[in-house]
Amino acid sequence: MDNNIVWHCATVTRERREKLNQHKSVVLWFTGLSGSGKSTLAHALEEQLHQRGGRTYVFDGDNVRHGLCGDLGFSAEDRKENIRRIGEMAKLFVEAGVIALTAFISPFTDDRKNVRKLFADDDFIEVYCHCSIEECERRDVKGLYKRARAGEISDFTGISSPYEVPENPEISIDTENSTLEVCVEQLLEILVERGILLQLTRKSEESLSVAH
Ligand code: ADP
Numbered sequence: 001m002d003n004n005i006v007w008h009c010a011t012v013t014r015e016r017r018e019k020l021n022q023h024k025s026v027v028l029w030f031t032g033l034s035g036s037g038k039s040t041l042a043h044a045l046e047e048q049l050h051q052r053g054g055r056t057y058v059f060d061g062d063n064v065r066h067g068l069c070g071d072l073g074f075s076a077e078d079r080k081e082n083i084r085r086i087g088e089m090a091k092l093f094v095e096a097g098v099i100a101l102t103a104f105i106s107p108f109t110d111d112r113k114n115v116r117k118l119f120a121d122d123d124f125i126e127v128y129c130h131c132s133i134e135e136c137e138r139r140d141v142k143g144l145y146k147r148a149r150a151g152e153i154s155d156f157t158g159i160s161s162p163y164e165v166p167e168n169p170e171i172s173i174d175t176e177n178s179t180l181e182v183c184v185e186q187l188l189e190i191l192v193e194r195g196i197l198l199q200l201t202r203k204s205e206e207s208l209s210v211a212h
Pocket residue numbers: 032033034035036037038039040041103129139141174175176178179180181183
């Protein structure tokens with residue numbers, strides 16, 4: 001570490017940002033196989049939170065793999081670095097008062113554990129999107145399973161690279177058998193239970209419908 005780096009003492013603290021936002025910040029770390037519903041669910045939840053006036057941001061392959069992590073591939077080492085960078089980035093967003101949602105396969109337990117270590121216990125919610133490989137392959141949203149089976153993609157999670165199921169996620173969502181609406185509802189519930197949403201929950205149904 002460079003000893004010449006001096007930290008400035010910010011007067012605008014996380015607490016003040018949270019007060020202004022009327023909700024706490026947190027990271028929802030979605031993990032699961034490709035096609036299990038991480039992005040769909042993260043964006044659907046974000047939509048609901050946004051309509052309630054929440055400050056949110058979804059990190060997914062689209063906005064991270066091309067830029068911040070554009071130099072990384074899919075080897076175990078690169079995946080590890082990919083997850084590390086996303087973790088650090090999410091941490092900054094949490095400091096900034098945002099509800100950060102990350103949608104990455106993040107297949108390795110160790111990498112997820114390392115990310116978890118960056119956060120205080122209350123700031124990290126691991127969301128396991130539980131969906132069988134058969135269903136993910138049937139969905140094949142991006143046609144990647146077909147290409148992986150044809151040998152065109154190496155190190156493909158679930159086919160030629162392992163997915164290590166989370167042992168103790170804060171929440172496990174059955175994205176195979178439940179509707180998207182039910183899954184979003186379960187996530188909203190956990191945010192309410194954990195006191196993240198504070199005043200946001202008090203918005204009326206009416207104000208929700210006009211925002212769309
Ligand atoms: P991932 O981000 O995990 O790779 P995607 O969100 O891109 O997965 O794709 C998941 C697919 O599964 C989408 O086509 C989505 O419409 C469908 N799907 C069906 N049920 C659900 C559910 N309960 N939650 C999330 N996605 C679902």
